[in-house]
Amino acid sequence: MTYTFKLARRLAVLRDYSVLTALALVAACMGDATSPDAEPTSAGIPAAVLQVSPQTVTIETNQRIQFRGQGRSWRGDLIAMPVAWGATGGAISTDGMFSSSVAGTFKVVGRGRGWRHADTSTVVVVPPSTDVVRIAVTPDSASVDTGATRTFTATGYLADGSTTAIGVTWSATGGAIDAGGTYTAGDVGGSYRVIATNTAGTLADTTKVRVNAPAVLASVILKPASVSLIPGETKQFRAYGINSVGDSVAVTVAFTATGGTVSSGGLYTAGQTAGTFRVVANSSGLADTAAVTLAATAPTTTPTTTTGQGIPYGAFDSWDGSSLKPYTESLNLGPSSVTASTILDRIDAARANKVKLILAMTGGSHTNYLSTIDGVYQFDLSKWEARMNTFDTGTIRNAVAAAVADGTIIGNVVMDEPNVSGGGDGNTWGPVGTMTKARVDSLCGYVKAIFPTLPTGVTHAWQQFEPTKSYRVCDFLNTQYSSRFGDVTTWRDGALAMGKRDGHAIMFSLNVLNGGTQDRDGTWDCKDQGGRLGMRSPNCEMTAQQVLDYGLALGPTGCALTMWRYDTDFMSNSANRQSFKDIGAKLATLSGKACRRS
Numbered sequence: 001m002t003y004t005f006k007l008a009r010r011l012a013v014l015r016d017y018s019v020l021t022a023l024a025l026v027a028a029c030m031g032d033a034t035s036p037d038a039e040p041t042s043a044g045i046p047a048a049v050l051q052v053s054p055q056t057v058t059i060e061t062n063q064r065i066q067f068r069g070q071g072r073s074w075r076g077d078l079i080a081m082p083v084a085w086g087a088t089g090g091a092i093s094t095d096g097m098f099s100s101s102v103a104g105t106f107k108v109v110g111r112g113r114g115w116r117h118a119d120t121s122t123v124v125v126v127p128p129s130t131d132v133v134r135i136a137v138t139p140d141s142a143s144v145d146t147g148a149t150r151t152f153t154a155t156g157y158l159a160d161g162s163t164t165a166i167g168v169t170w171s172a173t174g175g176a177i178d179a180g181g182t183y184t185a186g187d188v189g190g191s192y193r194v195i196a197t198n199t200a201g202t203l204a205d206t207t208k209v210r211v212n213a214p215a216v217l218a219s220v221i222l223k224p225a226s227v228s229l230i231p232g233e234t235k236q237f238r239a240y241g242i243n244s245v246g247d248s249v250a251v252t253v254a255f256t257a258t259g260g261t262v263s264s265g266g267l268y269t270a271g272q273t274a275g276t277f278r279v280v281a282n283s284s285g286l287a288d289t290a291a292v293t294l295a296a297t298a299p300t301t302t303p304t305t306t307t308g309q310g311i312p313y314g315a316f317d318s319w320d321g322s323s324l325k326p327y328t329e330s331l332n333l334g335p336s337s338v339t340a341s342t343i344l345d346r347i348d349a350a351r352a353n354k355v356k357l358i359l360a361m362t363g364g365s366h367t368n369y370l371s372t373i374d375g376v377y378q379f380d381l382s383k384w385e386a387r388m389n390t391f392d393t394g395t396i397r398n399a400v401a402a403a404v405a406d407g408t409i410i411g412n413v414v415m416d417e418p419n420v421s422g423g424g425d426g427n428t429w430g431p432v433g434t435m436t437k438a439r440v441d442s443l444c445g446y447v448k449a450i451f452p453t454l455p456t457g458v459t460h461a462w463q464q465f466e467p468t469k470s471y472r473v474c475d476f477l478n479t480q481y482s483s484r485f486g487d488v489t490t491w492r493d494g495a496l497a498m499g500k501r502d503g504h505a506i507m508f509s510l511n512v513l514n515g516g517t518q519d520r521d522g523t524w525d526c527k528d529q530g531g532r533l534g535m536r537s538p539n540c541e542m543t544a545q546q547v548l549d550y551g552l553a554l555g556p557t558g559c560a561l562t563m564w565r566y567d568t569d570f571m572s573n574s575a576n577r578q579s580f581k582d583i584g585a586k587l588a589t590l591s592g593k594a595c596r597r598s
Helices: 003-012 017-028 343-352 381-389 394-405 437-450 488-502 544-557 568-572 574-587
Strands: 048-053 056-060 068-073 084-087 097-099 104-111 118-126 132-138 141-145 149-151 153-158 168-172 175-177 182-185 190-198 204-212 217-223 226-229 234-236 238-243 254-257 260-262 267-270 275-283 286-294 357-359 370-373 376-379 409-416 456-459 476-481 505-511 561-564
Touching: 048 104, 048 118, 132 190, 132 204, 141 149, 141 182, 168 175, 182 204, 217 275, 226 234, 238 275, 254 260, 267 286, 343 357, 343 394, 381 437, 394 409, 409 437, 409 476, 437 456, 456 505, 476 488, 488 505, 488 544, 505 544, 544 561, 544 574, 568 574
Parallel strands: 056 118, 141 204, 217 286, 226 286, 357 409, 409 456, 456 476, 476 505, 505 561
Antiparallel strands: 048 068, 084 104, 104 118, 132 153, 149 182, 168 190, 175 182, 190 204, 217 238, 234 267, 254 275, 260 267, 275 286, 370 376
């Protein structure tokens, strides 16, 4: 194979045919006429792609700019690579310094060893403008992660307000910037600057750049911090992390203990020797320790058990053990949802009556958290946070922590039905896409920062809101069943599979007032189904048999069972009451489950 044929073959594969003449001259001087066509593998430069920077740039005549070339391996690693430079206009030195005495649009080509290693940049050369009165950099501020890039542009403005292309010199802090305005953030987070200066050095503009350092685990928190037990007694410990920006995050820890044993999940079993011992949670070299005091004998009184002491369930238990009175005030997502002024009384009442609570501290009508933002009526995070902040007091934090520890509070719901969008019926969070699982996760994280031990979750039908995406922070999903969702077992198994996939617990709920078999014959007469009319067409209430069948299918498999919603007329039906009692009796025989991430 002749040198002439090999050179023609290499030039034929170049993506920019307009540079052939200039490149032929460059190639002839490279001294690589007899090198093999195949890429080197065992010796020399590994297979890589050459990248030239800047990729595009506007300069003025006689302005000198530096081009650079770097190789990137198939793994994405930067590697050293010799580069031969060529240009279709102007002049470029062997080290990549380019300038042009004439205006025009030119190509600069960098070429490494082997015909695959070539990349092209576009250079626009303009005459110097003598009547520019100011320079503006776009964007005027930016946020970028460490190691990431952002491109800035500079525009010249004339006295009459019109714009013109100009050449500038770029400089930056906190990272590096090429001649085309592409900024590469460094490894240290903080506030930095990007500056564009005209070639005469008389005008400049500065933009702020926020470099975001990745959050790293800063500390491990173990709860409870101390506990008193008797020999053989068990206690569940939980751990979470605090990252470098102060957020509470899930963390995998290794538990160790003295004076007893501790499982990988944090369940401590006291030994038989009295004394003071400890439980330690360790993750990535960070640890926290809880004190365990073992008494020689049991206390004089022990907690009593009640219906539902196994798997927690709501709206089925009773205040007095017989009447099935509602205790849904603290479960209610309507106007009477729990407030900072009532939460302490409700916790005390629930504890006294041996019932369990699912809080909705940011419950109530969706309109409580909506505002017109940028001309669109949508979810207002500041309103949601303001409501949540009303609970951030030392008294409430201590009360909630104590109620979580003794099993009175089993969770807090941060939002009801984030999937409800559009429609204009007032029950909306804004345009489709306003709410996402990632955004709900941020709400759960906000609550966890205030109440680290409180299981936190969200309410929606599991199959109706971003089913292919995952919660990473929320502890549980409260998902409600209606007959229109199809076979209860199939629907249940789908929810449990999602929970297993995403690492969160599943709390089931029954829509007893609208979740019966729908009446589709146009008469909206549910009596032929053995039930009553629902709250809106074509819905029917669940029958007593449906309540029993669905409750027994869902209750034993979730971390809790609730219903929507307690209704005096519905509960006055003796068959309905009996179904709830039967469900309660079954759940009371089962082991309790925490509504927490696994």
